Amino acid sequence: MNMFSFPLRARKLKSAQTAKERLQILLAHERSDGSSPDFLPTLQREILEVVKRHMQVDADMVDIKLERGDELSSLEINIELPGAQKLRATSAR
Amino acid sequence: MSKVIVITSGKGGVGKTTTSAAIGAALAQRGYKTVVIDFDVGLRNLDMIMGCERRVVFDFINVIQGDAKLKQALIKDKRLENLYVLPTSQTRDKDALTQEGVGQVLDELREEFDYIICDSPAGIERGAHLAMYYADEAIVVTNPEVSSVRDSDRVLGLLNSKTLRAESDGREPLKAHLLLTRYDPARVAKGEMLNVDDVLEILAIPLLGIIPESPTVLRASNVGMPVVLDDKSVAGKAYEAAVARLDGEQIAVRIDTEQKAGFLQRLLRKSA
Numbered sequence: 208m209n210m211f212s213f214p215l216r217a218r219k220l221k222s223a224q225t226a227k228e229r230l231q232i233l234l235a236h237e238r239s240d241g242s243s244p245d246f247l248p249t250l251q252r253e254i255l256e257v258v259k260r261h262m263q264v265d266a267d268m269v270d271i272k273l274e275r276g277d278e279l280s281s282l283e284i285n286i287e288l289p290g291a292q293k294l295r296a297t298s299a300r
Numbered sequence: 301m302s303k304v305i306v307i308t309s310g311k312g313g314v315g316k317t318t319t320s321a322a323i324g325a326a327l328a329q330r331g332y333k334t335v336v337i338d339f340d341v342g343l344r345n346l347d348m349i350m351g352c353e354r355r356v357v358f359d360f361i362n363v364i365q366g367d368a369k370l371k372q373a374l375i376k377d378k379r380l381e382n383l384y385v386l387p388t389s390q391t392r393d394k395d396a397l398t399q400e401g402v403g404q405v406l407d408e409l410r411e412e413f414d415y416i417i418c419d420s421p422a423g424i425e426r427g428a429h430l431a432m433y434y435a436d437e438a439i440v441v442t443n444p445e446v447s448s449v450r451d452s453d454r455v456l457g458l459l460n461s462k463t464l465r466a467e468s469d470g471r472e473p474l475k476a477h478l479l480l481t482r483y484d485p486a487r488v489a490k491g492e493m494l495n496v497d498d499v500l501e502i503l504a505i506p507l508l509g510i511i512p513e514s515p516t517v518l519r520a521s522n523v524g525m526p527v528v529l530d531d532k533s534v535a536g537k538a539y540e541a542a543v544a545r546l547d548g549e550q551i552a553v554r555i556d557t558e559q560k561a562g563f564l565q566r567l568l569r570k571s572a
């Protein structure tokens with residue numbers, strides 16, 4: 208019993224710590240996005256409009272990835288261009 | 301051939317989301333291309349349980365409303381090749397789900413996926429109704445206690461009447477399976493909890509598996525990992541066995557508890 212009680216305890220504390228950190232990051236983003244993280248569809252539409260002025264692309268060819276982090280989040284926008292070239296824009300938020 | 305399976309229960313907190321994540325992951329491990337959809341609009345949780353909460357860009361509602369393509373809203377699991385999550389909206393309410401919208405998204409998913417797992421919200425309102433409406437099979441998650449069994453019975457009634465399969469003549473009826481979760485053999489032995497046979501006798505549907513009450517479930521949720529990925533978890537093993545049965549394997553249902561039978565337990569068992 209004694210032999211195992213310490214590591215088990217440490218492991219529990221570790222997963223709860225992970226849970227706390229995950230929640231803090233997520234909730235910080237949710238609270239600051241307010242009730243409208245819905246800017247993303249709009250952002251996508253507007254980016255597409257700008258790109259369309261210069262090149263022929265459609266909505267299917269846009270891929271947006273987001274990774275929310277603690278100190279830094281990254282927004283990655285991939286637009287597949289005809290001719291299989293890729294335009295990549297990465298910006299920190 | 302693709303299958304839509306709803307994970308439902310009526311009652312909240314019985315283990316639907318835990319089960320959706322575990323079953324999705326176990327199917328993906330077996331090589332099936334699987335997507336798990338969160339139908340709990342406004343109370344997004346599946347993303348947390350599956351550990352992809354920081355990568356949500358678009359959601360199920362954005363797709364239904366035409367603001368994003370399905371492909372953009374699907375989040376690929378980082379650990380399992382064949383596993384995807386379709387998160388729900390945290391800000392809208394259930395009215396954003398429409399019957400045709402849900403149907404269209406499911407049709408599109410059917411072209412790509414072997415299994416589509418629908419994590420139902422609690423209750424029997426719109427969200428729960430739409431989660432079950434298009435299902436081919438249902439996993440009714442039940443805890444061995446009176447209110448959960450009663451709610452499961454209510455849900456079984458709805459599965460048999462208020463679903464597309466129930467409404468269409470000539471189609472095979474929806475297949476419902478019972479998954480008994482948070483099962484605590486010690487409390488059953490003491491007569492404090494209903495036993496498997498009691499529940500089966502009352503609900504009268506085939507048993508898919510028994511998932512023991514286990515602290516490994518909480519630990520898995522803390523770190524955002526479906527419990528089947530913890531190979532020391534008996535709950536994870538029980539989910540794997542349930543999925544093997546879902547996949548047609550004949551495996552006897554066993555009840556495992558967390559502790560390996562210790563000296564005292566063996567003693568107790570002998571005297572019992």
Ligand SMILES: Nc1ncnc2c1ncn2[C@@H]1O[C@H](COP(=O)(O)OP(=O)(O)O)[C@@H](O)[C@H]1O
Binds near residue numbers: 309
């Ligand atoms: N087999 C289990 N052993 C221990 N705790 C469990 C088990 N299954 C679920 N839980 C816990 O029960 C709670 C509710 O689970 P959840 O999957 O969110 O239920 P639902 O989606 O039905 O509301 C969670 O805290 C979860 O960790």
Ligand SMILES: [Mg+2]
Binds near residue numbers: 317318340345420
């Ligand atoms: Mg849930």
